[in-house]
Amino acid sequence: MTDLDIAEVTHRAGVPASTLRFYEEKGLIAPTGRRGLRRQYDPGVLERLALIAMGRTAGFSLDEIARMFAPDGQPHIDRQMLAAKAAELDRTIRELAVLRDSLRHAAVCPVPSHMECPTFRRLLEAVASGTVAVPRKRAPGPP
The missing domain is CATH 1.10.1660.10 (Multidrug-efflux Transporter Regulator; Chain: A; Domain 2)
Incomplete structure (x- = not known):
């Protein structure tokens, strides 16, 4: 070719x-x-x-x-690295699900102010404590 x-x-x-x-x-x-x-x-x-x-x-x-490529350029992917990334993605998915569900609740919560909503307050506390990580956009620049 x-x-x-x-x-x-x-x-x-x-x-x-x-x-x-x-x-x-x-x-x-x-x-x-x-x-x-x-x-x-x-x-x-x-x-x-x-x-x-x-x-x-x-x-x-x-x-x-x-590091996923051998010196000859062929893929040589460490399976443990893949498993660790999959576990990290599982944690991120769980955190995002909590964030999504809390935001959906806050959008329809009948209290006058979101700050009065117990669910929204728990979300704020979780984000502040680092229990729920808020996703960050990638920094601009090369890929």
């Missing part, structure tokens, strides 16, 4: 060229060469990019994702 031009990779993988260059800087992918000024990639880069996207979606850092 012939190498893919950077434009083809961005189109098929659904990521901008800037992301590819960023992943190159991080050592996650590497071009096979250039044709003129345009980078060329082995077709296997698409699978690698899919694994990176899945890892990012699951909440793995780029450094953790980099």
Whole structure:
């Protein structure tokens, strides 16, 4: 199979060229060469990019994702790391369910002020104590 031009990779993988260059800087992918000024990639880069996207979606850092590849570039994923991330996601899901349910209750609670609602107050206390973590958006910047 012939190498893919950077434009083809961005189109098929659904990521901008800037992301590819960023992943190159991080050592996650590497071009096979250039044709003129345009980078060329082995077709296997698409699978690698899919694994990176899945890892990012699951909440793995780029450094953790980099460790999921053997020196030869083949996936070598630590099963314990996957199990630990799954447990972390379970905790996050439980916390988000509490947050969702409390917000739904507060939206229809008949008390005049949310601050008078015992359910809403418990939610505030849980967030303040760190029992329920409020999800934070990722910082802007590269993927």
